[in-house]
Amino acid sequence: MKDGVKKNTSEKWGKNVKLSMCLMGLGQFFYGQIGRGLCYLAILLLAVVYFVYRGFSDLIGLFTLGTKEADTWLGLEGDNSVVMLLMGILSVIALLFFVFCYLSNIKDAYETQKLCERGGHPAKFKEDLKQFLDKKFYKTVLFLPIVGVCVFNILPIIFMILIAFTNYGGNIVPPKLVDWVGIDNFVQIATLSQFAPTFGRILIWNLIWAAVSTAVNYFAGLGLALLLNKECVKGKAFWRAFPMLAYAVPGFITLLGFKFMFSYGGPINQIITDMGYRAVGFLDIDAKWIARGIGFAVNAWISVPSIMLLATGILSNRDASQMESAKIDGANAFQQFRHITLPFVLFSTTPVLISQFIGNFNNFGIFFFLRGGLYIDGYFLASDTDLLINWLYNLSISNNYYNVGATISLVIFMITSFISLLIYTRSSSYREEDTFR
Amino acid sequence: MKKLWCSLLISSMCIGLLSGCGKENGETPSGTQEGKAETETTEKSADLSAIYSGELEKDVTIRVLENDTAIAEGYFQEVIDAFNEAYADYGIVAVDANMDQYSNLADDGPYGYGPDVLYQANDVLMKYVEGKHIYPIPAQNLESYDKIPQTAWDAYKTVIDGVTYYMGVPVNVQSSMLYYRKDMLPENWETEWDKNGNKIPDMVENWNDMYRYSQSIVDKGEGKFGYMRSMYDVYFSSGFLFSYGAYVFGDQNTNAEDIGFSAGNAEIGANVLLQQAGLMNEDCIDDSVTVSAYSKLADGTYFATMTTPDVKSLFLKELAMVYENEGMSADEAKAKAEENLVVTDVPRLPASGDLTEENPELIPLKAMGGVNGYAISAYTKAPNACLAFVEFATNYDMIMKRHETLGIVPARSDAAEAAGGISEIMYHNLDEGNIVVMPSIRAVEQIWTPAQTFFQDLAKDAFRTSDKKYGSLEQIKAGLEAVDKQIYDAVHTLATN
Numbered sequence A: 001m002k003d004g005v006k007k008n009t010s011e012k013w014g015k016n017v018k019l020s021m022c023l024m025g026l027g028q029f030f031y032g033q034i035g036r037g038l039c040y041l042a043i044l045l046l047a048v049v050y051f052v053y054r055g056f057s058d059l060i061g062l063f064t065l066g067t068k069e070a071d072t073w074l075g076l077e078g079d080n081s082v083v084m085l086l087m088g089i090l091s092v093i094a095l096l097f098f099v100f101c102y103l104s105n106i107k108d109a110y111e112t113q114k115l116c117e118r119g120g121h122p123a124k125f126k127e128d129l130k131q132f133l134d135k136k137f138y139k140t141v142l143f144l145p146i147v148g149v150c151v152f153n154i155l156p157i158i159f160m161i162l163i164a165f166t167n168y169g170g171n172i173v174p175p176k177l178v179d180w181v182g183i184d185n186f187v188q189i190a191t192l193s194q195f196a197p198t199f200g201r202i203l204i205w206n207l208i209w210a211a212v213s214t215a216v217n218y219f220a221g222l223g224l225a226l227l228l229n230k231e232c233v234k235g236k237a238f239w240r241a242f243p244m245l246a247y248a249v250p251g252f253i254t255l256l257g258f259k260f261m262f263s264y265g266g267p268i269n270q271i272i273t274d275m276g277y278r279a280v281g282f283l284d285i286d287a288k289w290i291a292r293g294i295g296f297a298v299n300a301w302i303s304v305p306s307i308m309l310l311a312t313g314i315l316s317n318r319d320a321s322q323m324e325s326a327k328i329d330g331a332n333a334f335q336q337f338r339h340i341t342l343p344f345v346l347f348s349t350t351p352v353l354i355s356q357f358i359g360n361f362n363n364f365g366i367f368f369f370l371r372g373g374l375y376i377d378g379y380f381l382a383s384d385t386d387l388l389i390n391w392l393y394n395l396s397i398s399n400n401y402y403n404v405g406a407t408i409s410l411v412i413f414m415i416t417s418f419i420s421l422l423i424y425t426r427s428s429s430y431r432e433e434d435t436f437r
Numbered sequence B: 001m002k003k004l005w006c007s008l009l010i011s012s013m014c015i016g017l018l019s020g021c022g023k024e025n026g027e028t029p030s031g032t033q034e035g036k037a038e039t040e041t042t043e044k045s046a047d048l049s050a051i052y053s054g055e056l057e058k059d060v061t062i063r064v065l066e067n068d069t070a071i072a073e074g075y076f077q078e079v080i081d082a083f084n085e086a087y088a089d090y091g092i093v094a095v096d097a098n099m100d101q102y103s104n105l106a107d108d109g110p111y112g113y114g115p116d117v118l119y120q121a122n123d124v125l126m127k128y129v130e131g132k133h134i135y136p137i138p139a140q141n142l143e144s145y146d147k148i149p150q151t152a153w154d155a156y157k158t159v160i161d162g163v164t165y166y167m168g169v170p171v172n173v174q175s176s177m178l179y180y181r182k183d184m185l186p187e188n189w190e191t192e193w194d195k196n197g198n199k200i201p202d203m204v205e206n207w208n209d210m211y212r213y214s215q216s217i218v219d220k221g222e223g224k225f226g227y228m229r230s231m232y233d234v235y236f237s238s239g240f241l242f243s244y245g246a247y248v249f250g251d252q253n254t255n256a257e258d259i260g261f262s263a264g265n266a267e268i269g270a271n272v273l274l275q276q277a278g279l280m281n282e283d284c285i286d287d288s289v290t291v292s293a294y295s296k297l298a299d300g301t302y303f304a305t306m307t308t309p310d311v312k313s314l315f316l317k318e319l320a321m322v323y324e325n326e327g328m329s330a331d332e333a334k335a336k337a338e339e340n341l342v343v344t345d346v347p348r349l350p351a352s353g354d355l356t357e358e359n360p361e362l363i364p365l366k367a368m369g370g371v372n373g374y375a376i377s378a379y380t381k382a383p384n385a386c387l388a389f390v391e392f393a394t395n396y397d398m399i400m401k402r403h404e405t406l407g408i409v410p411a412r413s414d415a416a417e418a419a420g421g422i423s424e425i426m427y428h429n430l431d432e433g434n435i436v437v438m439p440s441i442r443a444v445e446q447i448w449t450p451a452q453t454f455f456q457d458l459a460k461d462a463f464r465t466s467d468k469k470y471g472s473l474e475q476i477k478a479g480l481e482a483v484d485k486q487i488y489d490a491v492h493t494l495a496t497n
Helices: A002-012 A015-022 A026-030 A034-064 A081-117 A125-132 A137-163 A184-191 A195-229 A236-248 A251-261 A267-274 A288-315 A320-328 A333-361 A364-371 A388-395 A402-426 B002-024 B033-051 B068-072 B075-086 B105-111 B122-128 B150-154 B207-219 B234-242 B266-277 B288-298 B309-325 B330-340 B383-393 B396-406 B413-419 B421-432 B442-446 B448-461 B473-492
Strands: B061-065 B093-096 B117-121 B157-160 B163-166 B169-174 B177-181 B225-228 B255-259 B302-307 B341-344 B367-377 B435-437
Touching: A015 A026, A015 A081, A026 A034, A026 A081, A034 A081, A034 A125, A081 A137, A125 A137, A137 A402, A184 A402, A195 A236, A195 A288, A195 A333, A195 A388, A236 A288, A251 A288, A251 A364, A288 A333, A288 A364, A320 A333, A333 A402, A364 A388, A388 A402, B061 B383, B068 B075, B068 B396, B075 B093, B075 B383, B075 B396, B105 B122, B117 B122, B117 B383, B122 B367, B150 B169, B150 B421, B150 B435, B169 B383, B169 B396, B169 B421, B177 B309, B177 B421, B207 B225, B207 B266, B207 B302, B225 B288, B234 B266, B234 B367, B234 B435, B234 B448, B255 B473, B266 B448, B266 B473, B288 B302, B288 B309, B309 B330, B309 B341, B309 B421, B330 B341, B341 B421, B367 B383, B396 B413, B413 B421, B421 B435, B442 B448, B442 B473, B448 B473
Parallel strands: B061 B093, B061 B117, B225 B302, B367 B435
Antiparallel strands: B117 B367, B157 B163, B169 B367, B177 B302, B177 B341
């Protein structure tokens, strides 16, 4: 049996394939594909040069995170753990890229072998280049974006995830050396007795906030779009401009404006006191639900215009004849909305709804600007309007505990991704995706 | 040339290090007190000479981070022009670092982006000490050393391995002052409100008379108030606690394990705030008074408020505007505003904490304050040139110019004396220990939210009807203890190291 396998393998992998296994591009040379062979050889040389000069040390640095602490007063240059972590990740990406190229080099030699066995001739370099402008054009155009995604997206995400497994933060910041601590940060968060009650309270409020504010924004935006879509409304462009004004003003300026409006010295309390009543603490320490209500309203003020615009665009594709038929069949306005308009809009906007939900779940600005700087009784370093993201900020960023921040971020990520996947896989956008294809 | 300097620097550092090792091994006599003192002094100078060779680097550019006001008002340009002229022979050029005034050296410095010289508050600068992001200053060698009170130097003092270092040079002092309208004093104040006959109204000398006067204004029912201040502001409210024995951190603000907002009789100070809030309106709960104090002091809604001296020009501007609207010319309005707006020392507190007590024993108000100063980045390539700049910018002439242009309160005694007025009062307060300088350790970042929440809750309590939370001194004490616990939790709960 073993011999059989060996024989098959031996037949499967020809001499040139084995040469490519030994030296990248060599098999291609023997097939007369000089250009392609040179490219593979160049990749190999680049990899060797990179790993000799710094890749290997970067890779080791990823494990050690530095061994020599800098001392600026003594002029001693040391290791920067954070840079080493970053460069270490880059070296892993480079290593993976090299392995990918190596395997692709073998695969390429094998495919050429098969092509030759079928009586074909190995492609010349010019033909290769032409392919990159024709059949493999997608590779040409996707190359730079993929590099960009790796550097600007994947690298920071991996960096953040890895930070959760280090002691980076507090007093341990460069030039001090950072170390790997395994899952200590997760254990610390899970075992801190002060955390559990506050986490539970804030999580419940955070879920209510995300669900209600998403629903409010969505239906208010859709309602506004339907209203401004009605034929009887004159000067639609004019009316649509008003929500756009609210949308155009930067969010934090709007929030600071609302904070002032609802403050004790603001215009709303001015009116209330002028009418002979006592000033109301809309956002003060006792204003739990009033402040939450104001948060919903202010968030709607900021977010409804974008939903309105989106819904306006989708509604323009609505089949008017369907609505007409429903009307002839005796459906009232609500029934038309419930059974035709809403499913139609929901189908197209479920991914947007999910992104709105995630955005609202992680809406840092609303309560940071409206009612920041409060720690309420019964909450561990948080207030009763804080969302998880605000709490995360209080606990980690303002303390420079980047490791704890990264750990809680991962927990938040797990929660939001679970909810998002659950909603998405149960939505018609996912289940009936083929319907509109 | 650079390599030569580097070699020299490294050689001198090695000598410094070796000499340090030698002493620890007991090669120099250290059995006697004199011997010990000598060792410490030698160690200090050896370490600093490793940084400052004493020879100015030539043809270098040093980037200076200044505060925005100094740049906007033209003071910074004046100082760098004068410095560049004085050091033209060495080719040393000081330039604006062109960075945000709150930029973080710890983030930028290790990567070569930070400034060479920084002007920031003591609590900000001292955050950089832990990672050795700034160099120690050979303070004793500076011309200004004896002119600046030890309290100000202490704001920049750190002890590493038993050796004391000064990490910055104090430039100006910041603390609370009382602002009041002289024309809103009662007409008979000289006979009825000047018991000690010192020609200073009693209501601006002690909080009991301020309380009494505020009461009389409020009782008229014209919507006017006596003393007004946003209570949530820790910077201004914490002084009332400090005056009765509270502190921020133990061991002269260096021990973050010991948090003392509830220490001593702090609850008495908090009760003073509660009594004051009772004569204000709800605006004192949030930042409404802070935002509107300029206009409301100008239009006569408030008689007095407490804030820092650097905003005097804003009060004057508002008051002059009111006078102009009443028909005065711009010059007349300005002159009248300057005559009627008085900035003075903060009033004294009753030892009992009872603002209604007649003829109380008075104690000084220990207000929170800060000391802004210059520091030198440990990432600079030209420490000697930077030190020359710091020495130049803190000499008498430059500090006086800074005072004249920006209205700062100098930390130098000679400049404070020459400036007179507020500067002299504040310098005196600093010297007397009546200004509690903000702690210079990283944990200070965690005091604000818990303390601010407490002060806001306390102010709100003055307006609660049936559900008062701070009805007794015991309840106030418990509130303050909760503040200490929150700060402790914020500092220590997540600390893994």
